[in-house]
Amino acid sequence: MGRYIIRRLLIAIPTLLVISFVVYAILALAPGDPLSQFANNPNVPPEVRERIRESLGLNQPWHVRYVKWLLALVKGDFGYSFMSHLPVINLLTERLPNTLAVVGVAYILGIALAVPIGMISAVKRYSIFDHLATTFAFIGFSVPTFFTGLLLIILFSINLHWFPFIYDSTLKVKDFGSFIDQMKQSIMPIIVLALFDTATLARYIRAEMLEHLPLDYVRTARGKGIAERLVVVRHVLRNSLIPVVTLVALGVPAVFAGAIVTEQIFRVPGIGELLIRSINDSDTPVVAAIVFLFAVLVVLFNLIADVMYAVLDPRIRYA
Amino acid sequence: MRRGLALAVTASIALAACTQTPAASPTPGASASASAAPGTFSRGQGGELKILYWQAPTILISHQATGTKDYDASRLIIEPLASWGVDGKPIANGLAKEIPTLENKGVSADFTTVTWNLQSGLKWSDGSAVTADDVVFTSKYMADEATADPNSDYMQGVKSVVATNPTTVTVTFSAPTANPYQFGTGGGNEILQKAQFEKCLGAKASECPENLKPIGTGPYKLTEFKSGDVVTYEINTNYRDPKKPYFKTVQFKGGGDALSAARAVFQTGDVDYAWNLQVEAPVLKALIQGSAKGDYLGKASSNVERVNINFANPDPALGENRSEPTTKHPFFNGPDGLTVRQALAMATDRVTIGDQLYGNGLTGTTTCNQLLGSDVWTSKNTASEKVCKLDVAGANKLLDDAGWVKGSDGVRAKGGIKLNVLFATTVNALRQKEQDILKANWEAVGFKVELRSISAGVFFSNAADGANRFYYDVSMFTNGASPDITGYMAGWTTKQIAQKSNNWNQNNYHRYSNPAYDAIVDQMRVTTDTAKLAQLGIQANDILIKDVVVIPLVNRFQVASGKSKALQGTNLNPWDSEMWNIADWYKTP
Numbered sequence: 001m002g003r004y005i006i007r008r009l010l011i012a013i014p015t016l017l018v019i020s021f022v023v024y025a026i027l028a029l030a031p032g033d034p035l036s037q038f039a040n041n042p043n044v045p046p047e048v049r050e051r052i053r054e055s056l057g058l059n060q061p062w063h064v065r066y067v068k069w070l071l072a073l074v075k076g077d078f079g080y081s082f083m084s085h086l087p088v089i090n091l092l093t094e095r096l097p098n099t100l101a102v103v104g105v106a107y108i109l110g111i112a113l114a115v116p117i118g119m120i121s122a123v124k125r126y127s128i129f130d131h132l133a134t135t136f137a138f139i140g141f142s143v144p145t146f147f148t149g150l151l152l153i154i155l156f157s158i159n160l161h162w163f164p165f166i167y168d169s170t171l172k173v174k175d176f177g178s179f180i181d182q183m184k185q186s187i188m189p190i191i192v193l194a195l196f197d198t199a200t201l202a203r204y205i206r207a208e209m210l211e212h213l214p215l216d217y218v219r220t221a222r223g224k225g226i227a228e229r230l231v232v233v234r235h236v237l238r239n240s241l242i243p244v245v246t247l248v249a250l251g252v253p254a255v256f257a258g259a260i261v262t263e264q265i266f267r268v269p270g271i272g273e274l275l276i277r278s279i280n281d282s283d284t285p286v287v288a289a290i291v292f293l294f295a296v297l298v299v300l301f302n303l304i305a306d307v308m309y310a311v312l313d314p315r316i317r318y319a
Numbered sequence: 320m321r322r323g324l325a326l327a328v329t330a331s332i333a334l335a336a337c338t339q340t341p342a343a344s345p346t347p348g349a350s351a352s353a354s355a356a357p358g359t360f361s362r363g364q365g366g367e368l369k370i371l372y373w374q375a376p377t378i379l380i381s382h383q384a385t386g387t388k389d390y391d392a393s394r395l396i397i398e399p400l401a402s403w404g405v406d407g408k409p410i411a412n413g414l415a416k417e418i419p420t421l422e423n424k425g426v427s428a429d430f431t432t433v434t435w436n437l438q439s440g441l442k443w444s445d446g447s448a449v450t451a452d453d454v455v456f457t458s459k460y461m462a463d464e465a466t467a468d469p470n471s472d473y474m475q476g477v478k479s480v481v482a483t484n485p486t487t488v489t490v491t492f493s494a495p496t497a498n499p500y501q502f503g504t505g506g507g508n509e510i511l512q513k514a515q516f517e518k519c520l521g522a523k524a525s526e527c528p529e530n531l532k533p534i535g536t537g538p539y540k541l542t543e544f545k546s547g548d549v550v551t552y553e554i555n556t557n558y559r560d561p562k563k564p565y566f567k568t569v570q571f572k573g574g575g576d577a578l579s580a581a582r583a584v585f586q587t588g589d590v591d592y593a594w595n596l597q598v599e600a601p602v603l604k605a606l607i608q609g610s611a612k613g614d615y616l617g618k619a620s621s622n623v624e625r626v627n628i629n630f631a632n633p634d635p636a637l638g639e640n641r642s643e644p645t646t647k648h649p650f651f652n653g654p655d656g657l658t659v660r661q662a663l664a665m666a667t668d669r670v671t672i673g674d675q676l677y678g679n680g681l682t683g684t685t686t687c688n689q690l691l692g693s694d695v696w697t698s699k700n701t702a703s704e705k706v707c708k709l710d711v712a713g714a715n716k717l718l719d720d721a722g723w724v725k726g727s728d729g730v731r732a733k734g735g736i737k738l739n740v741l742f743a744t745t746v747n748a749l750r751q752k753e754q755d756i757l758k759a760n761w762e763a764v765g766f767k768v769e770l771r772s773i774s775a776g777v778f779f780s781n782a783a784d785g786a787n788r789f790y791y792d793v794s795m796f797t798n799g800a801s802p803d804i805t806g807y808m809a810g811w812t813t814k815q816i817a818q819k820s821n822n823w824n825q826n827n828y829h830r831y832s833n834p835a836y837d838a839i840v841d842q843m844r845v846t847t848d849t850a851k852l853a854q855l856g857i858q859a860n861d862i863l864i865k866d867v868v869v870i871p872l873v874n875r876f877q878v879a880s881g882k883s884k885a886l887q888g889t890n891l892n893p894w895d896s897e898m899w900n901i902a903d904w905y906k907t908p
Contacts, residue, residue, distance in 0.1 A: 033780030037386035044469045046824030055467035083377040084546035158586050267575040269548035
């Protein structure tokens with residue numbers, strides 16, 4: 001097992017190198033200009049824009065910039081943002097807590113809701129609960145988040161005035177009152193995201209359970225006289241969760257990457273919002289850093305998923 | 320190329336004399352709205368002021384800014400010597416004691432030197448004294464090429480900036496200047512503290528950490544800055560006017576979109592001020608009319624949304640020479656060029672665009688001038704021109720008479736050349752609707768129009784799809800003159816033709832060349848007389864219109880923001896930052 005993990009980690013290095021090259025090449029070759037906001041400003045003439053471009057190092061050919069970027073990256077330096085003139089890593093660390101507070105919480109909530117819903121749906125197949133859950137799941141993964149987001153804003157912010165729709169990242173949770181404020185401002189984006197996560201996972205769990213319920217070992221368990229509740233929870237659910245755990249692990253990198261649309265709608269200053277704004281502004285160092293870190297997380301969690309699979313299912317052996 | 324905010328000297332100096340309001344008196348300058356009435360309040364009387372921009376500030380000094388959001392967010396902390404007032408004239412609400420004029424000997428009789436006197440006893444927010452050295456340092460910062468200050472053009476033509484004593488600065492120009500206030504006045508000229516930024520000159524400027532926490536002289540100082548998200552401010556206790564500012568704290572939040580920003584100010588009242596509400600006019604109108612919480616602030620400026628004609632040939636078959644000024648557009652340039660351009664202009668229905676898309680005065684008004692922003696230099700001659708009136712029959716007749724015959728496909732042709740037009744603009748819901756209207760207009764008289772929309776970041780860049788390379792037949796975008804109308808009108812001179820050899824880094828995207836036009840701009844460059852400058856500006860404008868280099872559509876509003884009904888003291892200003900008089904803002908209970 002140890003050798004397997006080491007081998008996988010070594011393979012990851014060339015993979016990441018290729019990814020970094022492709023990402024940087026796409027960004028460098030894509031048209032765009034970090035100074036485009038000045039294009040229509042008569043007080044910033046083209047020569048001045050050219051000088052600023054030079055000061056950002058954009059006058060060098062992109063392969064030179066790539067090598068410099070990569071060498072700095074090896075030392076852990078992600079470079080400076082063109083827009084903020086700040087080290088990219090500072091921007092990321094400032095935004096990660098907001099993303100985790102919203103996207104992370106939504107993911108956990110999604111899992112916590114999906115397991116019981118999926119399980120009950122499978123056990124009480126074709127019951128009213130199952131029909132309701134199925135309908136809910138279809139709505140959850142077929143209605144886009146930008147639509148549910150706007151719907152919630154119009155309902156709860158504009159008509160009912162219950163929740164604010166402008167996320168205040170300066171709010172510090174110190175006491176119960178500020179905790180309530182934090183809940184109020186993050187509940188809508190969390191619901192939007194959790195709805196989607198719950199829907200997808202619940203369907204998956206239901207399908208897995210249905211596959212296991214008619215199997216011989218379940219009948220054996222029942223034949224031994226074990227209570228139905230224990231049969232479902234201890235035997236069926238446990239076995240059904242093995243592929244679900246993999247799925248959950250593979251979804252974790254997406255949590256760190258943030259939720260582009262939802263963060264934008266609710267003005268949550270997270271990683272997703274940073275990514276989309278940096279793409280629009282052609283802020284290459286920031287985009288490259290986020291995409292590269294995402295690639296690292298994907299590779300890492302793929303490995304974790306594989307290892308967990310082996311741990312949970314003794315029949316699987318890696319050599 | 321001189322480009323500072325030039326003003327017609329005589330008039331501005333005369334007016335400046337009347338507006339030498341000491342900073343202590345509230346809201347100097349012309350009152351543009353009912354809310355401009357001075358309020359009586361004391362420092363820190365109010366709570367938090369909430370400002371919402373749908374673009375988030377990313378840096379806090381205008382000298383490394385990448386957009387309006389940065390200029391505006393910095394303006395609460397750092398200030399120029401003087402501001403541009405609502406009427407485009409300088410106002411002494413900054414560090415200067417008064418506006419230098421000929422009368423007070425601040426401007427030399429030969430228009431080469433300007434003497435600025437600082438107010439006495441000025442302090443930075445850290446308690447240290449503001450001196451003329453800080454102003455001199457700021458001028459060095461702006462002029463230094465390696466520092467790459469986007470505002471460096473304000474130093475163009477400035478020979479020296481010298482501190483003659485601790486509170487006096489003398490600016491010397493290398494030639495008599497029409498705009499003595501070019502350096503020091505308005506956004507982009509904010510004074511930096513020498514002690515803080517001394518180590519941030521040259522190549523170190525861009526990544527200097529001080530850019531994110533400037534020490535200033537403004538009414539507020541920085542509490543916390545999260546780049547790309549939010550800025551919070553508190554009162555600068557060393558601010559020169561002991562009665563101001565009114566608010567204890569300010570929150571300047573960025574991000575999101577314009578429509579929900581409009582909702583936040585008009586429907587929920589979550590914010591006190593929401594910037595640049597670029598929302599479709601009918602939607603915006605409904606929000607404003609139904610609002611018990613907010614007021615709309617709209618102000619015309621010099622910005623013109625216009626159609627640009629390419630005089631060079633964008634045919635890809637020309638390869639390297641594509642759209643180079645050495646080529647001629649097959650039908651917009653040449654013997655029939657003017658006729659075809661006139662027909663295009665006469666088929667253009669700007670009234671429908673103004674009414675349906677800009678709410679007829681809500682976010683813009685129709686115009687047929689390229690030079691706008693002041694009555695003094697706005698031409699009244701163009702309205703009667705045939706190219707400024709919708710006349711489909713007339714356009715058809717022009718083309719018929721010139722021998723452009725409609726084929727079976729409805730597209731006119733002559734000598735094997737078809738009137739096929741490739742029309743590009745940025746990706747923007749409003750612009751795509753304008754494109755649809757114009758396509759229908761132009762096709763009605765026998766053009767065939769193919770539409771393209773290009774992401775703004777690409778359109779305004781040096782990429783192959785960029786507006787400056789002009790690899791299409793017509794384009795559409797907005798810009799407008801600063802009070803320096805000479806610099807703006809120079810953008811259509813032969814010298815400024817954008818082409819490969821200058822890396823397309825010039826402003827004449829049209830590849831338009833007209834010796835008569837060049838001569839007028841040359842005269843403008845040497846004129847220091849306001850009235851004459853304005854007259855020349857009008858002449859230049861009229862040539863652009865009559866010669867159909869541009870087809871102006873709409874005078875777009877520069878300020879299109881919203882404020883809560885309780886917020887008072889905002890004074891709309893198309894020439895300077897919207898935050899130019901934030902020290903005067905207050906709230907009624």
